[in-house]
Each structure stands twice: as C-alpha cells, then as structure tokens.
Amino acid sequence: MLEIALIILYILLALTLVIGLLINGVKPSKTLAWLLAIFTIPVGGILLYMMVGRNRRKKKLSRMREGILEVPPYSMSPALDKMHRKYKKLMTLVDSASHYPPTDENIVILLEDGRQTFHSIFEALENAQHYIYLQYYIFEEGELTDKLLTLFEEKKKNGVDIKMIYDGIGSYSLSNSYIKKLKAMGVNVFPFLPFRFGRFLSSLNYRNHRKIIVVDGEIAFTGGINISDRYFKGDPNLGRWHDMHLAVKGPAVAHMEHVFISDWFMVSEQKIEMRCSPENVPRYKEDTIVQVVPNGPDDVFPTIEQSYLSIINEASDYLYITNPYVIPSAELLKALQIASLSGVDVRLLVSEKSDSRLVDWTVRSYFDEFLKSGIRIYQFPHGFLHSKIIVSDDEVASVGTANIDVRSFEHNYEINALLYDPEIAKKLKENFIADCKESREVQYDTIAQRPVHQKLKEGLARVFAPLL
Structure with a gap:
C-alpha cells in the first residue's frame, strides 16, 4: 500500500509540474523534454526540474530590477542614415526590444585571445582617474587576480571608485579571503545570486554570463574572455584558449555602463547615477556604428x-x-x-x-x-x-x-x-x-x-x- 501511495503521489506531483509548464507558456520542445525527464528518471527528473526548469522570470528576477534607470536617450537617425537599408530592421528590432539604439562615432578594437585582451584592459585600468566598473562570470584566482588586487589598492588610494560583480556559481572558486582583501581596501564587491542552501533551487538556473569593464565612461570592454589565467597560460586538458574580446570608445560606452548599473542594482539594491551619456562622451572620426544587445531571463523578448x-x-x-x-x-x-x-x-x-x-x-x-x-x-x-x-x-x-x-x-x-x-x-x-x-x-x-x-x-x- 505504501508503494502505491508513493507512486500516486509522484504522479500527482509530476502532473502539477506539467500543468505549471503549460500555464507558463513553455515551448513544446522544452515541455516534451521535461516530460521525458520527469517520467523516465524517477525522483531525479523532478529534482532536476526543481533546480533548473522552473520559470521565475516574471517574479523574483523582475522584482530585483524594479526602479533602475532608463536607458540614456540617443538619436537613432544618424546611424540609420549611414547604413544599408537591409539592417535598419535589425537596428529597430534591438531598439524596440531592449531600448538600446545604435550609436555612431565609436572606435572598436578587436582583441584576439587573452594576452592582447589583458594588456589592453590593464592599460585602461591603470589610466583610470574616476571610476572602474567590472563584472565577470568567472573570477579565478591566479596571476591576473593578484595583479588586479595590487592595481585596485593603488587606485583606491587615489580616490578611484571601484565596483565589481562576480557570478556566484561561475566564480565559485573565488575565496573569501580574496573578497575580504577587496572589501578591506574599499572595493565595492557583490556576487550575483551566490550559492546558498536555502536559495539553491531558486537561483541555480539563472546566471550572469556577462563580461563588462567600463573605465571613466571613456572605454569599455566586452566579449568572451573571463578573468582567468587559462586565457594566456592555456588549459592542461584543453590546451590554448582562443577567444575574442572588444575594446570600445565612444557613445556605446554609455550603454554598456547602463547595463552594468542595472546589474549593480539587482545585486546590491543600490542605485547609482549614470556618470556618462551617449550625448556627452567623446566621439571619434573612425565612426563605427555599435549597438549594445543585452538579454536576460527577465526580459520580455529573447x-x-x-x-x-x-x-x-x-x-x-x-x-x-x-x-x-x-x-x-x-x-x-x-x-x-x-x-x-x-x-x-x-x-x-x-x-x-x-x-x-x-x-x-x-x-x-x-x-x-x-x-x-x-x-x-x-x-x-x-x-x-x-x-x-x-x-x-x-x-x-x-x-x-x-x-x-x-x-x-x-x-x-x-x-x-x-x-x-x-x-x-x-x-x-x-x-x-x-x-x-x-x-x-x-x-x-x-x-x-x-x-x-x-x-x-x-x-x-x-x-x-x-x-x-
């Protein structure tokens, strides 16, 4: 009798989860995949769904972002007038969905692989006069993080405001002692959805995979490269790590700063004002048109x-x-x-x-x-x-x-x-x-x-x- 009762309970729980999938408007392919997992992997399927399958986008994550600054305005017409007609729809699509219009008069430098990227990043950080904003999915302790620690200490002595976000899962190996050193020198540092036993099921599935650095509103970096020595030392199992990063100067920097400020409010519940806008940053005759495209699980559109x-x-x-x-x-x-x-x-x-x-x-x-x-x-x-x-x-x-x-x-x-x-x-x-x-x-x-x-x-x- 006990076994029958447990089977009935399991089926009822599984049906409840499936109803939730249907109500939340999940794609049929995902619904079928979860059905297979729930009904073919006893107990494990339900646990897996509880950890990474439930959709909390319209609830927890959206509430954490309420009250953030609006995207700084920028006239889209100069960029549109210079582009081939076929990409006007792409520009309008991104602007309509995320409210980040294209900006012109930017400089974009392609940074290939880790050595070139970190050389450019540290050069910009060393020239910082006012503020440094940085967030990464992975902060992995080693030569790079030691160099950052030394640089941050010097910059804090000169009055530079430093704010840092790291992902709680991607940077799971970042030690408490390193974070304490940052805080002791005055660096404002917060994790994104850190691992906590009571919040494990609600936070595991949503991660901050962004890589952003903004320095004084004058230069910004983004791309695939994390803060890890593997990007210039290689990996014991995978070998040399190949990746692409960007250095950006011009009006697009303000939009990248806004993305950081939005994430900062989410992790710290602290509102900070934009220190630059697309209208007052330096403009460049190189004139690359850049459109920032952020995306997250609380956005209306992918x-x-x-x-x-x-x-x-x-x-x-x-x-x-x-x-x-x-x-x-x-x-x-x-x-x-x-x-x-x-x-x-x-x-x-x-x-x-x-x-x-x-x-x-x-x-x-x-x-x-x-x-x-x-x-x-x-x-x-x-x-x-x-x-x-x-x-x-x-x-x-x-x-x-x-x-x-x-x-x-x-x-x-x-x-x-x-x-x-x-x-x-x-x-x-x-x-x-x-x-x-x-x-x-x-x-x-x-x-x-x-x-x-x-x-x-x-x-x-x-x-x-x-x-x-």
Whole structure:
C-alpha cells in the first residue's frame, strides 16, 4: 500500500509540474523534454526540474530590477542614415526590444585571445582617474587576480571608485579571503545570486554570463574572455584558449555602463547615477556604428536570439559563425538551413575539443542536419575555441558573450555588440577563413558512418538540448 501511495503521489506531483509548464507558456520542445525527464528518471527528473526548469522570470528576477534607470536617450537617425537599408530592421528590432539604439562615432578594437585582451584592459585600468566598473562570470584566482588586487589598492588610494560583480556559481572558486582583501581596501564587491542552501533551487538556473569593464565612461570592454589565467597560460586538458574580446570608445560606452548599473542594482539594491551619456562622451572620426544587445531571463523578448535570426535571414552572400556551443533552437536551425539552401555560404566553426562531454555530444547531434542542407562545418583542433562571433556580407558582425543555445537565450544574462562596419566585418571574415584553413572540415560520409554507440550518445544528448 505504501508503494502505491508513493507512486500516486509522484504522479500527482509530476502532473502539477506539467500543468505549471503549460500555464507558463513553455515551448513544446522544452515541455516534451521535461516530460521525458520527469517520467523516465524517477525522483531525479523532478529534482532536476526543481533546480533548473522552473520559470521565475516574471517574479523574483523582475522584482530585483524594479526602479533602475532608463536607458540614456540617443538619436537613432544618424546611424540609420549611414547604413544599408537591409539592417535598419535589425537596428529597430534591438531598439524596440531592449531600448538600446545604435550609436555612431565609436572606435572598436578587436582583441584576439587573452594576452592582447589583458594588456589592453590593464592599460585602461591603470589610466583610470574616476571610476572602474567590472563584472565577470568567472573570477579565478591566479596571476591576473593578484595583479588586479595590487592595481585596485593603488587606485583606491587615489580616490578611484571601484565596483565589481562576480557570478556566484561561475566564480565559485573565488575565496573569501580574496573578497575580504577587496572589501578591506574599499572595493565595492557583490556576487550575483551566490550559492546558498536555502536559495539553491531558486537561483541555480539563472546566471550572469556577462563580461563588462567600463573605465571613466571613456572605454569599455566586452566579449568572451573571463578573468582567468587559462586565457594566456592555456588549459592542461584543453590546451590554448582562443577567444575574442572588444575594446570600445565612444557613445556605446554609455550603454554598456547602463547595463552594468542595472546589474549593480539587482545585486546590491543600490542605485547609482549614470556618470556618462551617449550625448556627452567623446566621439571619434573612425565612426563605427555599435549597438549594445543585452538579454536576460527577465526580459520580455529573447533579443539576442532575435538578433541572430535577423542577421541570418538578411544574409545574401555569406554567413560565418564561430561558437563552441551551437545547439540551435528549432527556429534558428530552420533559418540556417533556409539560408544555406537559398545559396548563402553558411559555415560553422566549432571547437574540436570541449569542456563538456554532454554539450559536445549535443553539438555533434546537429551535424547531420547542417551538412544535409549544405552548411559547412569546421572543427578547430588547436586548443579550445571559445569565441562567440557572427559575421555576414562584409557589413555586420556580432561579438559578445552569448552562445547559440537555450541557456544563453533564456536563462543567462548576456551581452553582445552588433558592429555595423565593413572594415571590421572583413577583418573577422579573414580571421574566420584563416582559422578554417587550420581546421578539419567535417564530411557527411564520416558523420553518416559513425559508430552506432556514438549516434546513441548524441541522440540521448539531443533529447535534453532544450534544457541545456
């Protein structure tokens, strides 16, 4: 009798969770994936759903952001007048969904890999006169964090205001002693949704994956690189870490500062005023048009996913994507296939090595569908390729923190920069082609003839793709 009662209780609980999925308007693919997990993994399926499946976007996270500053205004017409007609819709889409219009008269510097990135970052930090804002998903103690500690101590003595956000899960290894040293010298530091036993289930699924530095409202940085020695020392298992970062000067810096201030209010409940605006920062004759694209689980629209779809749909010549985690939604998969079948040169550059077997199997599970539609796939063999880049038609590029998966689109706080600049687009295209020449192109015959056990692993991983 006890066993029957427990089974009935389990079924009732499972049905209650499913009803919640339906009421919250979850995509059918995710609903089916959770149904499979709940009913095929006894107890574990429900626990997994409780940890990472429940949608609290309209509740806890939204309440934490109430009362933040409005996005600084900026006239969109100068940028629109200079751009090809086909990207006006993309600009308007992002502005309508996130309220960040494109800004012109910016300088954008491409920073390839860790050494170049940290050289530029520390140069900017050393020149700080007024304030430093920085947030990262991963702060990993080592040479970089020691150097930051020394630099922050010097800057605090000179009256520089320093505010720092780190993700509570991504930076789980950051020691209390390091944080105490920061606080002792006057650095304002807060974690994003730190691990706490009582809040474990409610916070695990939503992470702040952004990487932002703003210095004096004059220069900002974003991209895929975290604060970790692996970016210039390499990784024992994965080898050299390859990534792309951006240094930005001009009106776009104010929008990146606003994203930081929004996150600061969320973690600290402290309102701080904007110290710069797009109208009063320095402007540059290089004149790159930049549009900041933030996205988070409390947003009404998945703006980053929508921007990716827009770029794909507008591509007429080529579409080159570099990303280690290509686990597309059904909409993105179809858009990529349509582009390729329509004659667009669509290529994917992924890492041959991965930091997650499950994710690697899931990524590979899409190879068959990509290749059948004429999409070319290259696997980069020299270390771990971590860049998140899309470039198309020598006109537009996206560089930032977001992967091509549900987690980046719906669960993480991310930030990308859309770059409407032919010279930058051409440079990124050249880099992409050079990397492809060093990579192994995936052939359809090889995929079709892979062992059954490999197909089985990929198939099982694919089932859980909507949950990754």
